[in-house]
Amino acid sequence: MYAGVFPASNRSRQTPGTTAPSYLARPRQISLFSPDAEIYRQGDRSGLVYRVEFGAVRVYRLHAGGRRQVVSFHLAGETFGLEADRTRRFFAEAMVHSGLTVVGNASAETTSEDLLALALRQMISAQEHLLVLGRQSALEKLAAFLLDIAERQGDLDPIDLPMTRIDIGDYLGLTIETVSRSFSKFRDEGILRLHGARTVELLKPDRLRLLCQ
Amino acid sequence: MYAGVFPASNRSRQTPGTTAPSYLARPRQISLFSPDAEIYRQGDRSGLVYRVEFGAVRVYRLHAGGRRQVVSFHLAGETFGLEADRTRRFFAEAMVHSGLTVVGNASAETTSEDLLALALRQMISAQEHLLVLGRQSALEKLAAFLLDIAERQGDLDPIDLPMTRIDIGDYLGLTIETVSRSFSKFRDEGILRLHGARTVELLKPDRLRLLCQ
DNA sequence: CGGTCCTTTGAATTTCCTCAAACAAAGTGG
DNA sequence: CCACTTTGTTTGAGGAAATTCAAAGGACCG
Numbered sequence: 001m002y003a004g005v006f007p008a009s010n011r012s013r014q015t016p017g018t019t020a021p022s023y024l025a026r027p028r029q030i031s032l033f034s035p036d037a038e039i040y041r042q043g044d045r046s047g048l049v050y051r052v053e054f055g056a057v058r059v060y061r062l063h064a065g066g067r068r069q070v071v072s073f074h075l076a077g078e079t080f081g082l083e084a085d086r087t088r089r090f091f092a093e094a095m096v097h098s099g100l101t102v103v104g105n106a107s108a109e110t111t112s113e114d115l116l117a118l119a120l121r122q123m124i125s126a127q128e129h130l131l132v133l134g135r136q137s138a139l140e141k142l143a144a145f146l147l148d149i150a151e152r153q154g155d156l157d158p159i160d161l162p163m164t165r166i167d168i169g170d171y172l173g174l175t176i177e178t179v180s181r182s183f184s185k186f187r188d189e190g191i192l193r194l195h196g197a198r199t200v201e202l203l204k205p206d207r208l209r210l211l212c213q
Numbered sequence: 214m215y216a217g218v219f220p221a222s223n224r225s226r227q228t229p230g231t232t233a234p235s236y237l238a239r240p241r242q243i244s245l246f247s248p249d250a251e252i253y254r255q256g257d258r259s260g261l262v263y264r265v266e267f268g269a270v271r272v273y274r275l276h277a278g279g280r281r282q283v284v285s286f287h288l289a290g291e292t293f294g295l296e297a298d299r300t301r302r303f304f305a306e307a308m309v310h311s312g313l314t315v316v317g318n319a320s321a322e323t324t325s326e327d328l329l330a331l332a333l334r335q336m337i338s339a340q341e342h343l344l345v346l347g348r349q350s351a352l353e354k355l356a357a358f359l360l361d362i363a364e365r366q367g368d369l370d371p372i373d374l375p376m377t378r379i380d381i382g383d384y385l386g387l388t389i390e391t392v393s394r395s396f397s398k399f400r401d402e403g404i405l406r407l408h409g410a411r412t413v414e415l416l417k418p419d420r421l422r423l424l425c426q
Numbered sequence: 427c428g429g430t431c432c433t434t435t436g437a438a439t440t441t442c443c444t445c446a447a448a449c450a451a452a453g454t455g456g
Numbered sequence: 457c458c459a460c461t462t463t464g465t466t467t468g469a470g471g472a473a474a475t476t477c478a479a480a481g482g483a484c485c486g
Contacts, residue, residue, distance in 0.1 A: 061344060064426040069347040071340055084333040089340075112325035119332035120297040126339035127284055127302075131274060133346040134282040134386040136443080138474070165433065173347040178474055180434055196483080197433060213277040349475080351442070378465065388443060393466055409451085410465055 028101040033094035040081070040092050047086040048102050049110070049118060051079045055098020056162035059090045060170065070171035072125055073163060075152050079103055082118045096162045133173050135212065141172040142182040143208040146192070150202060158193075158201035165197070241314040246307035253294070253305050260299040261315050262323070262331060264292045268311020269375035272303045273383065283384035285338055286376060288365050292316055295331045309375045346386055348425065354385040355395040356421040359405070363415060371406075371414035378410070 030053055033039060039057065040046060050057075057074040071090055074080045083089060094100075104110030104118075132144045145168065150159050161168075165176040172179070183200075186192045191208060193201040202208070243266055246252060252270065253259060263270075270287040284303055287293045296302065307313075317323030317331075345357045358381065363372050374381075378389040385392070396413075399405045404421060406414040415421070 063344075063348075069344050071343060082333075082336075084337055089337075112329055116325055116329045116332055119329055119336055120295075123295075123332055123336040123339055124297055124302075126336055126343055130284060130339055130343045130346060131282050133343060134383075135276075136386065136473095164431095170347075173349065175475060176433080177435085177476085181474090184434075349441090377463095389465080390444085390467085391442060394442095397466070 028103070030099040030101055033098045033100065035094060035096050037094045038091070039094065039100065040088050042088050042091055044088040045086055046088060047083055049079055049081045049104045050092075050100045051103045052076050053099040053101055055100075056095045057092055057098060057100075058095050058163065058167055058171075059092045061090050068170045069173075070167055072122075072129065073149075073167075073171065075149075075162070078152070079118060080122070082115065082122055095164075095167065129171075132212075137211075138172075138174050138178045138182050139185065140212045141174065142168075142179065142186070144212040145172060146200065146202065147205065147208055147212070150205070158195060158199050161198045161200060241316070243312040243314055246311045246313065248307060248309050250307045251304070252307065252313065253301050255301050255304055257301040258299055259301060260296055262292055262294045262317045263305075263313045264316045265289050266312040266314055268313075269308045270305055270311060270313075271308050271376065271380055272305045274303050281383045282386075283380055285335075285342065286362075286380075286384065288362075288375070291365070292331060293335070295328065295335055308377075308380065342384075345425075350424075351385075351387050351391050351395050352398065353425045354387065355381075355392065355399070357425040358385060359413065359415065360418065360421055360425070363418070371408060371412050374411045374413060 033055070039050065040048075042061065052074050054076050056076070057080060058070050059072045059074070059080060060068050060070040062068055072080065073095075081092065104114060128148075132141055132148075135141050135144065146159070149161065150157075153159055163171075165179045168174075169176045169179045174182075183192075183194065186208075187194055189207070191202075191204045193203055195201065246268070252263065253261075255274065265287050267289050269289070270293060271283050272285045272287070272293060273281050273283045275281055285293065286308075294305065317327060341361075345354055345361075348354050348357065359372070362374065363370075366372055376384075378392045381387075382389045382392045387395075396405075396407065399421075400407055402420070404415075404417045406416055408414065
């Protein structure tokens with residue numbers, strides 16, 4: 001496990017001619033994280049906001065009894081880590097080999113407008129996740145999850161899942177067995193095809209949309 | 214059903230000598246809503262943020278199939294209604310006779326700092342709700358819900374629940390029967406006492422905390 | 427090639443949901 | 457003021473779904 005640092009590549013710099021938020025205008029460094037490497041932990045004093053340059057991140061909380069609730073996944077191009085009072089309320093880990101840049105923090109370094117946009121995005125993300133968790137059926141939860149991930153990956157087919165069944169279960173409030181059985185059910189019904197456990201081809205996405213709308 | 218308007222009372226004005234947020238410095242009007250009166254609906258174009266002066270509000274979304282997911286409850290003194298793009302993503306209704314004031318909107322009228330604080334509060338609220346919904350047991354969900362409401366009511370005993378069992382069920386992702394059975398279980402174990410369905414006396418709150426921590 | 431971790435599948439159990447009925451509280455109209 | 461209706465709550469019985477426990481199969485890595 002390692003966590004190195006090197007200068008950011010060009011693709012993450014501001015595009016000429018566009019009005020990008022101020023935090024995109026500065027040169028940045030990419031921090032590298034190997035699978036399961038810790039990015040921050042609950043209780044840490046930090047208001048750093050990160051952007052995923054490549055890879056994927058899980059944010060979660062640990063409950064008494066060893067249970068874990070994954071609060072959010074973050075894929076390439078997405079930001080995470082904004083806190084209300086500069087104290088971490090969750091744990092964050094890389095799920096696969098990942099590169100992160102710091103795009104700002106909750107102090108004067110970033111404009112209030114940028115922070116507001118970030119906060120609103122995280123709010124909507126939590127609300128949408130909440131709506132998924134409120135669904136009663138495991139099939140509906142998994143359908144909503146797959147459609148969400150597919151959309152965030154730019155609808156490229158097949159989907160690459162950076163997370164394990166355990167991660168998905170902890171995200172949806174299900175056991176890994178139920179997650180696996182739900183995948184199998186979708187496969188048996190011809191809704192999707194599995195190329196290994198982590199690569200999913202959505203054959204009939206409309207059938208999934210019917211389930212969760 | 215009615216929704217009247219009259220000048221705000223003194224208690225909602227700024228206290229002399231304190232530095233209150235700018236939106237508290239202006240005089241306001243209280244809008245009145247009777248039980249089940251609509252405050253706004255999904256799709257509405259509005260960025261108004263409300264403060265509950267008295268009463269209680271539910272915010273929810275309707276799914277296909279008639280299912281309803283309550284996203285949040287708001288009690289006296291709390292604010293709600295901040296939207297990312299001035300389009301309502303949920304419905305809001307008064308649960309009991311309620312009075313609301315407008316504390317700002319997502320345009321220039323309110324400072325960016327105030328909006329950020331509101332957004333962060335709504336973000337945390339959604340994340341905490343998400344953690345409750347992720348719990349697998351109905352008893353854990355209800356325990357977390359009761360402790361949350363008790364704390365927000367200032368730990369006054371007994372608690373007054375402004376919402377029906379249907380509301381609680383739609384908030385926790387349970388049926389009303391399961392909610393009712395969970396109440397009965399807690400009552401039979403001496404954890405709480407019910408004075409009618411809407412008044413709850415927490416006899417052993419620590420037993421509830423043990424369940425959900 | 428052996429070991430570890432992840433995933434899948436099966437069987438038994440528990441929990442929750444669905445359907446149903448009884449009960450309680452509040453409001454309406456005669 | 458009282459029957460009646462409506463709405464909300466509680467409780468029971470049966471069935472469906474998810475969890476738990478268990479074992480076997482795959483994929484990856486040293």
